[in-house]
Amino acid sequence: MSDEPATGEEDRTILLIGSGPIQIGQAAEFDYSGAQACRALQEEGARVVLVNSNPATIMTDPEMADEVYIEPINTEAIAEIIRKENPDGVIAGLGGQTGLNVTAELAEEGVLEEYDVEIMGTPLDTIYATEDRDLFRQRMEEINEPVAKSTTISLDEDESVTDFDEEAFRGRVEDALEEVGGLPVIARTTYTLGGSGSGIVDDFEELVERVRKGLRLSRNSEVLVTESIEGWVELEYEVMRDADDSTVIICNMENIDPMGIHTGESTVVTPSQVIPDKGHQEMRDSALKVIRELGIEGGCNIQHAWRDDGTPGGEYRVVEVNPRVSRSSALASKATGYPIARVTAKVALGKRLHEITNEITGETTAAFEPAIDYVVTKVPRWPIDKFDDVDFEIDTAMKSTGEAMAIGSTFEESLMKALRSSEYDPAVNWNEVDGKTLEAEYLERPSPDRPYAMFEAFDRGYSVQEIIDLTGIKEWYVERFKRISDAAQAAQDGDFTPAATAGYTNTEIASLPDGGVDVDTVEQDVPGRNYKQVDTCAGEFRAETPYYYSARLPEFHSGPLLGEEAAGELRVEKETESVVVVGGGPIRIGQGVEFDYCSVHAVQALRDLGIEAHVVNNNPETVSTDYDTSDGLFFDPISAEEVADVVEATGADGVMVQFGGQTSVNIGEPLQDEIDRRGLDCDIMGTTVEAMDLAEDRDRFNELMDDLGIAQPEGGTATSENEALELAHEIGYPVLVRPSYVLGGRAMRVVHDDAELEHYIEEAVRVSPDKPILIDEFLSDAVELDVDAVADGENVLIGGIMEHVESAGVHSGDSACMIPPRSLSAETMARVRDVAEGIAEALETVGLLNVQLAVKDGVVYVLEANPRSSRTVPFVSKATGVPIAKLAAKVMTGTSLDELDTAEQIPEQTSVKEVVLPFDRLKGSDPRLGPEMKSTGEVMGSADTFGKAYDKAQDATGKPIPQSGTIALDLSDEVFPDPDTEAGEELVDGFGEFFEFSEAVDLIDAARAGELDIIVSRNRDLLEVAVEEEITYFSTPASARAAIEALQSSGEPLDVQAISGRPKRVAEWGK
Secondary structure, rough: OOOOOOOOOOOEEEEEEEOOOOOOOOHHHHHHHHHHHHHHHHHOOOOEEEEEOOOHHHHHOHHOOOOOEOOOOHHHHHHHHHHOOOOOEEEOOHHHHHHHHHHHHHHHHHHEEEEEEEEOOOOHHHHHHHHHHHHHHHOOOOOOOOOOOOOEEOOOOOOOOOOOOOHHHHHHHHHHHHOOOOOOOEEEEEOOOOOOOEEOOHHHHHHHHHHHHHHHHHOEEEEEEEEEOOEEEEEEEEEEOOOOOOOEEEEEEEOOOOOOHHHHHHHEEEEOOOOOOHHHHHHHHHHHHHHHHOOOEEEEEEEEEEEEEOOOEEEEEEEEEOOOHHHHHHHHHHHHOOOOOHHHHHHHHOOHHHHHOOOOOOOOOOOOOOOOEEEEEEEEEEOOOOOOOOOOOOOOOOOOOOEEEEEEEHHHHHHHHHHOOOOOOOOOHHHHHHHHHHHHHHHOOOOOHHHHHHHHHHOOOOOHHHHHHOOOOOHHHHHHHHHHHHHHHHHHHOOOOOHHHOOOOOHHHHOOOOOOOHHHHHHHHHEEEEEEEEOOOOOOOOOOEEEEEEOOOOOOEEOOOOHHHHHHOOOOOOOOOOOEEEEOOOOEEOOOOOHHHHHHHHHHHHHHHEEEEEEEEEOOOOOOOOOHHHHHOEEOOOOOOHHHHHHHOOOOEEEOOOOHHHHHHHHHHHHHHHHHHOOOOOOOOOOOOOHHHHHHHHHHHHHHHHHOOOOOEEEEEOOOOHHHHHHHHOOOOOOEEEOOOOOOOOEEEOOOOOOHHHHHHHHHHOOEEEEEEEEOOOOOOEEEEEEEEEEOOOOEEEEEEEEEEOOOOOOOOOOOOOOOOOOHHHHHHHHHHHHHHHHHOOOOOOOEEEEEEEEEHHHHEEEEEEOOOOOOHHHHHHOOOOOOHHHHHHOOOOHHHHOOOOEEEEOOOOOEEEEEEOOOHHOOOOOOOOOOOOOOOEEEEOOOOHHHHHHHHHHHHHOOOOOOEEEEEOOOOOOOOOOOOOOHHHHHHHHHHEEEOOOOOOHHHHHOOOOOOEEEEEOHHHHHHHHHHOOOOEEHHHHHHHHHHHHHHHOOOOOOOOHHHEEEEEEOOOH
C-alpha cells in the first residue's frame, strides 16, 4: 500500500478544467473537488495547470496549481492555454458539466489531437454514451439493465428549431409520445446543468414547448422523451472504478421526495432507509455492472428509481449516469469521509485503488468500502426570499442555490440539524393558513415549505397515513416527522428530553413552552452533547483525521457534559493554542463561495502561525469542510450554542466570526453572551462585536460619520408608515428603501412617490419598531466604489479600490466592477483612502473592512461599512496578488501589519468581475438589474484595456456578446437617454457600427422567431423572452456602453496569462 508516484508520472503536465461560476445546477462542489484533485495530482509528481473563470474560489488561488489561469472556459481560451503549456493530458471529469462539455468540444474541433493531449480517466465515448440518451438506453438494454421506455427527438445538421415546419414538428412530438406510451412523460435535455429544460409533462402543448426549448438548450440538439416513473423512490449510488476493473460502492443516497423532483431539490438521506435489503443488493449489482459496461474510470454517480411491486426486492430502473464527479459526489465524500475527487484524480493518472491510501484511517486503501454508523441528511437552500415573483414548486429542474448537510445518531437528529443549518425560515404565518390551503398548497404541492408544513399538520392532529397520502413520502420518513412533532409537544408540556434527542438545541427547547423557561433549566434536564468521529469504517480502524459531528447522549443521561465527557471521540490538546473559525453555511444569493474562500484563508493563516484552527460549518460543497483543510472539522449547524460547544470541547482560545459572512457575524453577539454564561476563557477575535453592530445600526453609524466629517446620502430609519412618509418628504423622491439587517439587498427598492412607498411597506417588509426600514437619498448617476482593506488597530492596508460599471440603482453585488478604477481623479482617490482609513480607525477595526462609497460631483459619500469579509475579497486578492483574508487573520491574532512586512499592490492591467444571473432557471423572474441582489456567482476577465477585459468576462458568463447580426435597441424606458440626445446618439452609433437595427413591429415575436442577436432594453416582457431564447441582452445604459467598448476591442489579443504572471506594481492606493 503506497501513495508513491506512479512510474513516469513525475514529468507529466496535466490540464485540469474547472466548472466556472457558481450557478444553479453547478455550485461550489467543483471548487472542492478541483482543489482536492490539484493536491492529489501534485502528490503524484505531476505538474498541474488549472483553468477556471471563477475568482471567488480557493481553486483559483495561485498556489493551488503550478499555473492557474482565470480565463473563460471556452475552446478559444483553452486552446491558447494548451498551446502555451503543452499538457500531456486533460482531466475533464472534475469540472462538472461545464468541464465535460468543453473537453468534448476541444476533441471535436481537433485541438486535443493537434497538440497530442490525452483525455485522462473516463474516455470520451463513455461521456457520449451517458449524455446521448438514446445511446445510453441501447447500452443498458445490451446488459439487460431495465430503463424507462424512451425515445429521442433530435435536429439534423441542417435543421434549426426556428426553421421547423410547425405541423411536422408537432408530428415528431406525437410520434415520440406514442412510442413511450402517452402522457405523462419526462422531457430531458442533454448536456445541460441541473435538469435545465427538463420536466414532467402531462399536457401536449406544454410538451411541444418543452421540446422546442430543450432542442435549443442542448449542445447536441437532442431531447429525450421518457415514460414517467413519478412517485417511485429515487436513489443514487456513488461508485468508483480503476483501470484494472476494481470497483467500490462508496455509498447510496435516498431521496425523501419521490421521483418527479430533481435530486438536487430533494432532501437526501444516507444510508438508505426504506429499500429492502434484496432490492439494495440488486441495485448495488446493477451499479457495478453499469460502471463496468461504460468503462468509467474514477468516480461516477448512478441514479436508480425503485418501487415496491410486491416482490422481495421490488422493481427498479436505471435512470441516468453522471460519468464524473458531481454534486452528489461532494455530498457522498463528506457523508462518508471517502475523498472521491482525490481518488478520481489519481485513478486518472493510472493508479489502482489498492495503491491509494485512505488518509482518514492511514491503514486502509481506496479499495476499502466505507461503512458509516450514523445518518446523514442534506437539505437544499432556495433563493425564495429574493424572487417573490417566482413559483418555487420544486420539480425536475433545479432552483436551489446551495445545500446544508448534517450528521446525527438518528434520522430525527440529523434532519433537525440540517433544517437548522439551512437557515431557512418559511415566510408563512401558519395561524392564517386554513386546512384546505395547508393540504393543497403546502402538503400536496412540493415546495421549500413542505417539511415545516408536515410539522404543522401533525400539530393540527393529522395522522401519519393522511400525510403519506398527501405527500407521497414513504411511511418510515413520515413517522419520524411525527416523532419530532410529538417531541416538540412534549417539551411544551415540560418534558424536554425527547426534543433534545430529536435534534432541537437547548435554546430552541427553552422557547417552546408557553411563557418560556431559561436555557440553564433545559441544559440541566436534557442529555448533553459530545463529539463523534467520521472515520469511513464505523470504528473498525482508528481514524487519523479530525472530522467530527455532535450528538446527544441517550435519553437516560441528563445535564451538560464537562471535561473529557464533552470531548467524546474528540482528540485535541487543550493546552495547544487554538482558534475556532466559523464558516458561512449554505450558498445563497448574497452569501456565496467567497466566504468559504475567506474562511479557508483564515485557517491557512492560523496554521502558518502554528495555531491550531478548527472549523464549524455545514456546507458539503466547500473546501472548508474538506477533512484535511483544518486541524478539526466540526460538521454542525452555526448557532451560538453549537459553536460554544465546540469552543468548550476544544478549549479554544478564540473565535473568528469575520470570515463567514452574515451567517457568522449574526451569531457574534449571542455567542459572546453564551461564552460568558458558561464562563469560558475565550475571546471573539478582531473587531469587537459592538463595533460590528454599530456599523449595521444606521442611526449610530450616521452619527459616527457626521462626527468624522464624512459625507453620506441624506437618510434615516423609520419604524412606521407615517415615519417613512415624513422622512421621504424631507429627503425628496426618488429614495432608496430597504430593511435593516438583511443579506444581499433583500427587498431593496428605489421608490418615486408616496404610493410606491406605501405599497412597498404593505407588501414587502411589514415595517415595525423591531423591524425598521432604512430610507436614503438616491444618488442618481453617481460612480459607486468598493474598498477592501485590512487594519490592525493602528495601520490600514488597502487591498483594492474597485469601480462599479453600473451606476446607483443596481445592487453592488450585481454590478460588474473593475480594478483599478478608471473614472477617478488623483484627488478623489486620495479622499477615498482617507475615508476608508478614518472609518477603520473609528470602528477600531482589527481584521477586514469593506467600505461602499459613491462619488458624485467630486464628493465622496459613504453608503455603508462592514468590518468583516466581503464578496469582493477573493477578486481583489486575485487581481492584486495580496491575500488580504490571510493578512486579516494574522492581525487578528495580534501580529501587526508592520511585522507582516507586506505591501499594497496595484494591477497594471484591468480586471473585470462580472456576475452570473439565474433568470433562465427561475421562470417568471424579473431579468432586469436593480437594487436587490439576484446573482449567484461571478467570473473574471483581465486584459490591457477595459473593453477587452469586459468582453472576456462576458464570454466567461456563457453569454458572449455577438460581433454582428441584428439588434433590438429599445431606449424607451426612462433610465435610457433619449435617442436624440448626445448620450442616446452614442448608443445608436456605437451599436450601429456592428449591427443592423431591427425594424420589427413586435420585438417579442422577432425574438421568438430567432430574428434578434442582441437586445438593449428595460422591457420586462421582452427580456424574459431574451432569457428563454438565450439572446444576449443589456438592461442598463452603463452595461450597454460597456458592451460597445467590448465590441470595439474585438481586434485586441485574447491575452491569456496565468494569474500570477499578470503585471502589478508595488504602490499605495490613493497616494
